[in-house]
Amino acid sequence: MTETATGVLRDVVDGFFAVTDTAILWYFLVINSCNLLITLLGSRDVIRTLRRAPVAGHDDAAASRFTPPISVIVPAYNEEAVITEAMRAMLLLRYPRFEIVVVDDGSTDGTLERLREAFDLVEVEHVVPREIPSRGDVESVHLPRTSSLPLVVVRKQNGGRADALNVGIDLARYPLVCMVDADSLLGPEALLSAVKPLMDDPTRTVGCGGVVGIANGCVVRAGRVVEVRMPRESVVRIQTIEYLRAFLLGRTAWSRLGGLLIISGAFGVFRREAVVEVGGLDPDCMGEDAELVLKLHRSMRDRRRDYRIVFVSEPICWTEAPPTARILARQRRRWHRGLTELLLKHRRMIANPRYGRIGLLTLPYYVVFELLAPLIEVAGLVLVPLGVALGAVNVAFLWHFLLLAYGLAMVVSLVAVAAEEFAFHRFTRWRDTADLMVASLIENLGYRQFLAVAQLRGMWDALHGSQQDWGVMTRKGFAPAGSKQGGER
Amino acid sequence: MTTVLTSSVFLLCTLLAVMVLGLLVVVIRSIRLLEERLRAARAAPLRGLLIELVCEDDEEESAALRRLTGLDQRRWEALEPTAAAMLGKVTGRGRDALVELFERRGAVEGALAGLRRRGTLRRARSAELIGELGHEPAAPALLPLLDSRDPDLRAVAGRALGRLGDVNAVPALLDRLDGHRRIPPAVATSALIRLGPVALPAIRAGLGHRDAVARAVALDALASLGDREATDVVAGVLRDDPSPEVRVRAAHAMGFLGTRDALEPLLDTVDPAHPLDLRVAAAEALGILGAVRATPRLTALLRDPSHRVAAAAGDALLRIGPAGHLALDFSARGADGPRAAAYARAAIAAGDRGTGP
Numbered sequence: 001m002t003e004t005a006t007g008v009l010r011d012v013v014d015g016f017f018a019v020t021d022t023a024i025l026w027y028f029l030v031i032n033s034c035n036l037l038i039t040l041l042g043s044r045d046v047i048r049t050l051r052r053a054p055v056a057g058h059d060d061a062a063a064s065r066f067t068p069p070i071s072v073i074v075p076a077y078n079e080e081a082v083i084t085e086a087m088r089a090m091l092l093l094r095y096p097r098f099e100i101v102v103v104d105d106g107s108t109d110g111t112l113e114r115l116r117e118a119f120d121l122v123e124v125e126h127v128v129p130r131e132i133p134s135r136g137d138v139e140s141v142h143l144p145r146t147s148s149l150p151l152v153v154v155r156k157q158n159g160g161r162a163d164a165l166n167v168g169i170d171l172a173r174y175p176l177v178c179m180v181d182a183d184s185l186l187g188p189e190a191l192l193s194a195v196k197p198l199m200d201d202p203t204r205t206v207g208c209g210g211v212v213g214i215a216n217g218c219v220v221r222a223g224r225v226v227e228v229r230m231p232r233e234s235v236v237r238i239q240t241i242e243y244l245r246a247f248l249l250g251r252t253a254w255s256r257l258g259g260l261l262i263i264s265g266a267f268g269v270f271r272r273e274a275v276v277e278v279g280g281l282d283p284d285c286m287g288e289d290a291e292l293v294l295k296l297h298r299s300m301r302d303r304r305r306d307y308r309i310v311f312v313s314e315p316i317c318w319t320e321a322p323p324t325a326r327i328l329a330r331q332r333r334r335w336h337r338g339l340t341e342l343l344l345k346h347r348r349m350i351a352n353p354r355y356g357r358i359g360l361l362t363l364p365y366y367v368v369f370e371l372l373a374p375l376i377e378v379a380g381l382v383l384v385p386l387g388v389a390l391g392a393v394n395v396a397f398l399w400h401f402l403l404l405a406y407g408l409a410m411v412v413s414l415v416a417v418a419a420e421e422f423a424f425h426r427f428t429r430w431r432d433t434a435d436l437m438v439a440s441l442i443e444n445l446g447y448r449q450f451l452a453v454a455q456l457r458g459m460w461d462a463l464h465g466s467q468q469d470w471g472v473m474t475r476k477g478f479a480p481a482g483s484k485q486g487g488e489r
Numbered sequence: 490m491t492t493v494l495t496s497s498v499f500l501l502c503t504l505l506a507v508m509v510l511g512l513l514v515v516v517i518r519s520i521r522l523l524e525e526r527l528r529a530a531r532a533a534p535l536r537g538l539l540i541e542l543v544c545e546d547d548e549e550e551s552a553a554l555r556r557l558t559g560l561d562q563r564r565w566e567a568l569e570p571t572a573a574a575m576l577g578k579v580t581g582r583g584r585d586a587l588v589e590l591f592e593r594r595g596a597v598e599g600a601l602a603g604l605r606r607r608g609t610l611r612r613a614r615s616a617e618l619i620g621e622l623g624h625e626p627a628a629p630a631l632l633p634l635l636d637s638r639d640p641d642l643r644a645v646a647g648r649a650l651g652r653l654g655d656v657n658a659v660p661a662l663l664d665r666l667d668g669h670r671r672i673p674p675a676v677a678t679s680a681l682i683r684l685g686p687v688a689l690p691a692i693r694a695g696l697g698h699r700d701a702v703a704r705a706v707a708l709d710a711l712a713s714l715g716d717r718e719a720t721d722v723v724a725g726v727l728r729d730d731p732s733p734e735v736r737v738r739a740a741h742a743m744g745f746l747g748t749r750d751a752l753e754p755l756l757d758t759v760d761p762a763h764p765l766d767l768r769v770a771a772a773e774a775l776g777i778l779g780a781v782r783a784t785p786r787l788t789a790l791l792r793d794p795s796h797r798v799a800a801a802a803g804d805a806l807l808r809i810g811p812a813g814h815l816a817l818d819f820s821a822r823g824a825d826g827p828r829a830a831a832y833a834r835a836a837i838a839a840g841d842r843g844t845g846p
Contacts, residue, residue, distance in 0.1 A: 055613045055645050057676065059577055066678050066709060124838035127831050129796040143838065173800075200644070200673040203702070400499065407503035414510035421514045425521060433518060437511060 017383065017392030024380040025401055031369045032408035035245075039412050042249030043419035045256050046313040050423045053314060058192045062094050067199065069097035070191060070269070071172030072180055075164035076102055079182040080110040084118040086182055089223025091149060095191040099150040102182075103168040106136060106158030115153050120145045132170045132280035135159035141171070161265070162281035162288040169275055178269045179289075185215055185225055185318040186267070193314040194269040206274040206296055207309040209255075209263030210316035211248050213426075214240050216323060225318045228426040230435040235328055237439040238447045239321045244436075245416035248313060255311035259362035261297075263309070265289035267317035270296075285345065286462075287338025294346050297358045315424065329454035336374065336458030343371055344462070374452035374459070380405060381449060406444040413440030531567035535560070539572055542590060543583030550586055558593045565594060576621040588622050597624050604630050609637075613645045620649025628655035635665045635672060647672040651680025659684065659691035663707065667700035674706050681710035689716050696722055701732035708735065712742035720746050724754045737770040744774030752780045759790060759798075769797045776805025781812040788816045791829035799828070803836030814840070 061067045072090060076083055083102070090100050104112050115121060126141035136159030144151055156167050169177050176198060178191060187193075190210065198205045217231030230237055247264070254260045268289065275281075278295045281288040293309060300307040322328040343350065343366065350367060352359040384401045387393035417436050420426070427433050541553040560568070576587050591597070596618060603615030616634055619627045631653070634646035643665065650658040662680055665672045681692055693716065695707030708726065711719050723746065727739035740758055743751040755778065758771035772790055775783040783805070790802035806813035817840075819825070820833035 051610055052613065052641050055610075055617050055641065057644060057648055060648060060679055061675070064675060064679055065713065066675050125831065125834035126838075127796065127800065127835045129800075131796065199675045200640070202674060396495075400495070403499045403503055407499070411503060411506045411510065414507060414514075418510055418514050418517065421517050421521075425518070430518075433514065437514060441507070 013390065014392045017387035017390065020379070021384050021387050021393050021397060021401070024376060024384065025397070025404060027376050028380070028401070028405040029408075031373065032404065032412060034365070034369060035250075035412045036408070036415065038253040039245060039249050039415050039419070041256060042251075042253035042313075043415065043423070045252045046249060046419060047423045049252075049313050056193075056196065058189055058196075061192050061196065061199065062096060064096065067096045067192075068176050068195065068202075069099075069174040070095065070176040070178055070195060071168075071174045071272070072098060072100045072178045072191070073165055073168030073172060074100060074102045074180050074182050075105055075161050075168065076107065076111050076182040077105045077158070077161070077164070078107045078109045078111060080107070080114045082183050083111050084114050085223045086184070087115065087119070087151065090180070090186060091151065092188070092223075093186060093191050094188045095195075097174075098191060099152060099173060101168045101171055102151070102153045103164040104153065104155045105160070105164035106156060112142075112153065112155055116142065119149060119151055119153075120147070121153055126171075128167075129170055131276045132166045134166045134170065134280075135163045135283060136167070138167060138171075160283050162283040162285070165288075166280040166283070169272060169280055172272055175272055176269055177272045177275065178267070179265060180317070181266045181319060183320055184212075184266045185220065185223055187316055187318075188224070189314070190267070190316040191269075193312050193316055194267070197308070197310045197312060198269065198271065201308060204306055205271075205308045205310060206300065207263060207268065207270040207293065209251060209260065209309075209311040210267040210269070211313055212243065212264045212266045213248075213315060213318045214243055214321045215318035216321055218318065227428060228432075229429065230427065230432040230439075231321075231323075233323055234439075234442075235325050235447070236321050236323055237435055238443045239328070241413050241416065241436060241440045241443055243321075244420055245413055249416055249419060251311045252313045254362065255309075257357060257361065258308070259357040260309050260311050261293060261358070261362050261366060262290045263293050263311070264317075266319045274299075285338065285341050286334055287342045290338065291342050291345070294342060294349070294358075297355065298346065298349060301355045301358070315426065325450065329450070332451050332454045333458040333461065336371075336455035337462045338458075339366070339371055340459045340462035343367060371459070374455035377405075377449065377452040378456060381452075406448075409444050409448075410441050413443060416440070528567045531564050532571060535564060535568045536571060539568065539575065542586050543575065543579050550582075554586060554590055554593070557590050573618060573621065591618075591622055597622060597627070600624075601627060601630055604634065609639045609642050612637075613639075613642050616642070616645045616649045620645075620652040623652055623654070625653045625655055628653045628658055632658065632661055635661055636670055638670065640671075643670060643672045644676050647676040647680050651676075651683035654684060654687075656684055656688045656691050659688050659695065663695045663698055663700075663703040666702040666706060674702055677703075677706045678709045678713075681706065682713045686714055686716075689714060689719075692716075693719055693722065696726055701730075701735050704730065704732070704735045705738040708738040708742045712745035715746065717746055717748050720748045720750045724750065727754055727758060733764050733767060736764075736767050740767060740770035740774045741777070744777030747778055749780075751778055752782060756783060756786055759786060761793075765795055765797065768795070769801045772798055772801035772805050776801075776808035776813075779809050781809060784809060784812050784816050787813070788820060788825060788829070791820050791832045792826055799832045800835070803832045804839075806833075807836050807840040 087100060087102065102115065121142035122145040123140045124143050128138050136157030138154055138156045140155045142153040152171065154167060154171060156164065165179055176195060178194065180186065194208050194210045197208045214231065214236060215225060216236045217229045218225045219227035219229065230240060251260060251262065274296060275292065278299045281292050285291040296309060322331050349355045349359050350363040380401065384398055388395060388398050414437065417440055421433065427436065538553045538557055541549050542557060545553065572587060572590065576584065579587065600615040600618045603611050606612060612634065616631055619631065628650060631646050631650050635643055637643050647662060650662060659681065662677045666674060666677055681688060692707050692710050696704055698704050698707065704726065708723065711723065723739050723742050727736055727743060730736050730739065740755060743755055755771045755775050759768050772787065775787060787802045787806050791799050793799045793802065803817065806817050817833045817837050820829045821837055823830045
């Protein structure tokens with residue numbers, strides 16, 4: 001009797017491991033195949049776009065009175081270390097007519113003072129339109145005392161990044177708004193590149209995202225990246241390949257498929273009117289940037305409007321990536337919490353034909369291959385070796401798992417490196433290219449697993465509604481070429 | 490046994506893919522670097538000749554032109570991108586010399602042949618070069634590109650047609666703002682403006698186009714070219730066009746045309762009975778027009794319940810000049826109520842610092 005019970009139990013355990021491990025194996029095969037397809041599609045588009053850049057007509061747009069004016073919104077919280085240099089660089093952007101609206105979100109450091117000193121600001125009378133609701137009241141508006149620099153500095157009560165952006169959009173004078181992080185370094189043609197799709201198709205295009213690259217290790221002069229180099233820290237090197245594969249090629253491919261979901265908060269251009277119509281960004285959502293894009297999709301589809309939200313693959317914007325594993329884990333925990341909240345909030349859109357490609361393609365993909373990926377990854381890491389240890393699955397199966405989960409992922413990353421070398425060739429030194437290739441191989445050996453755990457914690461935070469933690473990003477700042485990097489922020 | 494075999498095949502394929510991709514990166518990089526070095530080495534000693542060509546006097550210019558014309562094909566191919574980039578940046582005699590150089594090198598014939606090639610990029614580059622060279626006889630060869638399946642090629646052709654100065658291109662440019670194979674409105678507007686006053690009759694005819702975007706583009710072009718004779722027609726568009734966006738453009742055009750006849754139609758258009766966007770545009774246009782007679786109406790608009798209208802009125806009063814500034818000062822002191830005072834003060838603050846409209 002006991003032997004029979006043990007046998008049955010053994011069969012159940014074997015059956016459990018056989019089913020779950022096989023499911024995990026198939027999951028990794030499908031996710032990596034999808035990623036490979038997306039990377040190839042993105043590579044094709046990036047190469048095509050960059051080859052055509054010389055005939056894109058930027059010179060005409062830069063000189064035309066009919067290029068739509070744009071308000072660049074820069075939310076700032078305790079950014080005294082970089083804000084002045086960042087604004088000086090932004091004021092030199094090549095674009096016919098623009099203004100920069102810096103929104104100081106109740107900084108406790110000298111952000112406003114630094115700006116006041118650098119640009120001789122003076123407080124002026126203002127009217128807040130209140131077309132978008134905001135939490136923190138505007139305390140004061142400042143303009144340069146005598147110069148005609150197109151700079152507006154708004155001081156408001158602390159309300160978070162999304163709230164600061166909402167106030168900036170509310171006060172923006174121009175029909176296009178560009179949301180930029182205070183620590184973002186923009187290329188001189190950034191606005192021209194990002195506005196082009198909105199000029200080319202003015203009646204349909206409501207938003208455009210731009211490429212965000214990692215600035216760590218790069219040579220920066222006067223707020224501009226003048227030479228692209230690989231960072232020294234391994235954790236940042238791996239992020240470089242991650243940005244290249246997922247954020248550049250991935251988003252380019254989703255844009256081509258008409259299902260772009262994420263426009264990075266570091267750089268994105270939108271029609272102000274469209275953002276106002278959806279009530280601006282949601283200050284309660286951790287992933288407010290993606291939430292805005294999804295809200296735009298939803299609003300446009302609900303009203304049966306013909307519209308486009310696109311991504312441009314020309315190099316546009318550089319930002320500092322988390323330099324340590326601890327900060328990176330915190331960032332990814334926040335990102336995954338944001339994704340979970342976003343998908344829960346808009347769950348009605350998932351697999352809903354009413355929302356077209358976003359509902360039927362993008363959102364299901366994000367649920368299965370982004371939201372659940374860390375869960376399956378951790379499950380695979382636990383269950384497959386356990387199944388082997390218990391003799392429920394054989395060693396050959398473990399090999400299959402490793403090859404499909406990680407070997408194929410390495411191939412996907414190397415395809416991205418090849419695309420970067422063919423299309424952008426931004427890295428001038430051989431050693432940087434070699435580092436990039438090594439990073440694409442070691443990404444799967446510890447880094448991914450480490451992130452999966454952080455992401456699971458983010459998902460847990462979202463499901464349990466724990467208090468939002470915006471996190472403190474310890475940054476080194478961008479130093480001029482030839483000097484040591486600046487002090488921590 | 491089968492499982493072990495499958496695992497081995499998987500492993501082998503993965504390793505092979507990693508090696509092939511790694512090798513591919515190295516090969517791509519090596520070829521690119523080699524090409525770049527060769528091109529730079531060939532072009533470097535010749536750049537001085539290009540500078541001589543565009544900057545020096547007749548004699549040295551002629552000498553430089555002769556030497557550049559006589560270059561072998563390889564060295565010219567290395568130098569051509571620099572010369573082509575200079576074409577868009579220099580004017581006057583320097584530009585004429587560059588155009589002559591390209592013509593002597595057979596660039597026009599080459600570009601015309603390039604328009605018939607298969608590759609989209611090659612055709613786009615050829616169209617761009619023809620536009621830069623301003624080779625007017627090439628206009629008929631460019632027109633079919635406006636129907637290309639490729640949007641970038643259509644846009645390049647549109648821009649090039651504007652540079653060639655052939656007014657026969659106007660109807661084609663306006664027609665391609667409608668349908669599946671469209672050109673960007675900004676490209677069409679710039680092209681029409683580049684064609685200049687000689688194209689005004691054809692552009693005016695565009696105000697009756699069936700497509701609203703084409704009418705809007707025609708209005709922008711007329712305004713930019715300062716076609717004062719069109720004021721009455723534009724006023725009719727402002728009043729009667731079925732498209733709200735076209736009426737907005739008409740309002741702005743009235744402001745830029747700057748005739749006395751523009752005042753009354755614009756004053757009528759700021760009336761609350763009209764759509765909000767149109768009222769804002771009319772208020773802005775009154776500022777651009779700079780008519781002192783608009784001051785009382787604009788001052789009254791500072792009290793408008795719409796933020797956009799009130800703000801536009803403040804900006805417009807700034808633009809009008811001393812009379813507008815005086816009105817803003819009165820309003821800022823509360824003469825027209827607290828709402829008007831707030832908008833007047835905000836406008837004055839922006840105006841004092843040169844950040845106004």
